[in-house]
Amino acid sequence: MKQKKLMKTATPYLFILPWIIGFLVFTIGPLIFSLIMSFFDWPLTADPTFRGFGNYIEMFTKDKQFFKSLTISLKYAAIFVPLNMIIALFLAMLITQPVKGVKIFRTIYYIPTVISGVAVSILWGWILNGDYGVLNYLLSLIGIEGPKWLVDPAWAILAVIIASAFGVGSMMLIFYTDIKNIPIDVYEAASIDGASPARQFFSITLPIITPTILFNLITSIISSFQQVTLVMLLTGGGPLKSTYFYGLYTYNNAFKHHKLGYASANAWVMFIIILFLTALVFKSSSAWVFYETEAGGAGKKKKGGKKS
Amino acid sequence: MKKRLVSILILAMAGTMIFSGCGGGGGEDDGKTSDGKxxxxxxxxxxxxxxxxxxxxxxxxxxxxxxxxxxxxxxxxxxxxxxxxxxxxxxxxxxxxxxxxxxxxxxxxxxxxxxxxxxxxxxxxxxxxxxxxxxxxxxxxxxxxxxxTHALFYNREIFKEAGIAEPTNDWTWDDLIKAAKTITEKCEGKKGFSFQMKPDPYDFEMYLWSNGTAYCDDEGNLDGNLNSKEAKEVFQMFQDMEEEGYAVATEKSGGDEFRAGSTGMYIYGSWAIDSLNEAEMNWGVVKIPSFAGKGPSASILxxxxxxxxxxxxxxxxxxxxxxxxxxxxxxxxxxxxxxxxxxxxxxxxxxxxxxxxxxxxxxxxQSGDYTPASFKVERWSELAESLSLTFEEVFNPSSMADVSDSLDTAADQ
CATH class of the missing domain: 3.40.190.10 (Periplasmic binding protein-like II)
Known part of the structure; x- marks a missing residue:
């Protein structure tokens, strides 16, 4: 009897067992291991020695680059996240329009997402080159002398932001599917009432997709902190370390300077920062995210109130 | 609720056992293939x-x-x-x-x-x-x-256009500078020479060797070496060439600019040969120029x-x-x-x-007597990173830091 009951409760877990194993072995395992490593001086080819909180203390007290890289990453996230979301939403609005050949546009906007980060970096390296890059050539046609994007520290971070906005496609697609799900009659009713397209966007589309905005906001905050490929290949952290992102800093500590313990400590600090930011976003979400189920409930009550 | 927790734990344990089981099996590797090779x-x-x-x-x-x-x-x-x-x-x-x-x-x-x-x-x-x-x-x-090793590549067409003699193995840097000036003046939109704006510190030490110094002594001390008079001369020479406009500091190796025919000379390894031949350029290569009054030039390997x-x-x-x-x-x-x-x-x-x-x-x-700093300094990769930043500050046109100050600061670490 007891056994049967146990089987019954265990069955669903058996079904997700493959995933659980993967999670334990490939995510939780390395995660815990890296936490352990972060308390060691862990050179690559010699034996590790325990140093307690030494790595963390060094990071916060001695290593100037830690704060510099953290600032750069925060700056990047602060510009990139909103910009990327606005572009994604704008494109998503465009590809929901009933235009001829919209499928072609949809594909065109999505293609950059499929290209590997390495190829994107090389491509943008050519586009942004100060002397013979395409971008500066185009700017010169309208009489603007473009900056040396990858040489001038003042412009380099913007160059990286432009290049990373290239991969906006997947976020656009998520917005697109959500917008497509909004029933057409809501818009019809609104336009009968004389609402302009802009009014429709701000009063119907935007509130309905707030859960998706929340999702995209969180994932793009996380991915912006993890940005490594692009800076590694496009700028190498330069010019003058102006794009030496926190991710690159961590990577170089691990695989260039072979300080695996220190790099693990770096990674854990980043993890905590991301955790904190995500928690902050979630906390704030009750003020601006609008779930349909709640909305439905509230609306009904109102109607009911009027009738009685 | 408790039951559920128990079953999760059981499954987790089962999972770990499967994992460690795999590990044990794989660990029995004796370095032989199944047929004993x-x-x-x-x-x-x-x-x-x-x-x-x-x-x-x-x-x-x-x-x-x-x-x-x-x-x-x-x-x-x-x-x-x-x-x-x-x-x-x-x-x-x-x-x-x-x-x-x-x-x-x-x-x-x-x-x-x-x-x-x-x-x-x-x-x-x-x-x-x-x-x-x-x-x-x-x-x-x-x-x-x-x-x-590294050597000086030059574009024959550009030398012809400027009407000057091609580089030779006994050139000094003064000869190179003179030729670079002439090319920049006579050939519209072209620069005489190019070098890397962000040189790899490992490579760049060869110029210091050629001028009779190095980044550090055998014990790895930077002070008095990296900021010696000879070292400063080298950096000053490169910065002057850039500032006076007859050399360009390139974002990458300088190979693209050279192949495009916009620079007359650059110093690089033999990796360039294939791509220059593919581009069907009319090019030549000679030894790196030496510093006047100093011994033969040296190259990094x-x-x-x-x-x-x-x-x-x-x-x-x-x-x-x-x-x-x-x-x-x-x-x-x-x-x-x-x-x-x-x-x-x-x-x-x-x-x-x-x-x-x-x-x-x-x-x-002629480069046998030199040992790169990377073999002498314990934490070379970290030193290289900070040197690389210093060099970039000196050569990046948006900073153009003072050579003497920068090297003094860099040597003081």
């Missing part, structure tokens, strides 16, 4: 067609040896990461390409006893300078496979060797393969992608009579 994993950093060529060479080795089976693992651009991770987990390939000995020597097998067994002639057939670059603290960790992992289970078989890979036969076959490192092959193939290769061997011969 010695298994050798060989890691290369090459890519694309080069890997195909190497695979063919590996296949031939496997055919000739019925007791050894070599598998080629092409790590490409991720080479360092993978070797680093492999050594960290005691799972490094048995045989691997190697250049950064100071960083990896701890994980590599000392090869001196193997070399001694081959007799004196074996060691003497390699260019002597190369042994310095394949050893650390007097112990040899790699057998030389290839190398390049970018060398590649073949190393055996300390943890390899089949070291004898690995050595057998290393010998094959560094043999005369393969040195000869690799010409075009890799310059031979054996005196006998250089002679047989008349490398010194080929104008595009000779300068690199001449630079090799």
């Amino acid at each position: 010695a298994k050798i994993r060989f890691a290369t950093w090459d890519e694309a067609e080069d890997v195909d060529t190497q695979q063919a060479m590996v296949d031939r080795f496997n055919e000739e040896h019925d007791d050894i089976e070599v598998t080629l693992e092409a790590y490409g651009g991720e080479f360092d990461t993978k070797i680093a991770a492999g050594m960290g987990s005691k799972d490094a390939p048995d045989v691997m390409y190697m250049w950064n000995y100071p960083a990896y020597a701890n994980g590599l097998e000392e090869l001196d006893s193997y070399i001694d067994k081959e007799g004196a002639d074996y060691k003497e057939n390699f260019y002597e300078t190369l042994w310095n670059y394949n050893s650390l603290d007097g112990k040899t960790y790699g057998i030389p496979v290839g190398f390049t 970018s060398s590649s060797g073949l190393s055996i992992s300390k943890d390899s289970k089949n070291k004898e078989a690995a050595w057998e393969f290393v010998k094959y890979w560094t043999s005369e036969e393969l040195n000869t076959e690799r010409i075009g992608s890799e310059q031979p490192v054996l005196y006998s092959v250089v002679e047989a193939e008349k490398m010194m009579e080929k104008p595009e290769y000779a300068p690199f061997y001449e630079m090799l011969e």
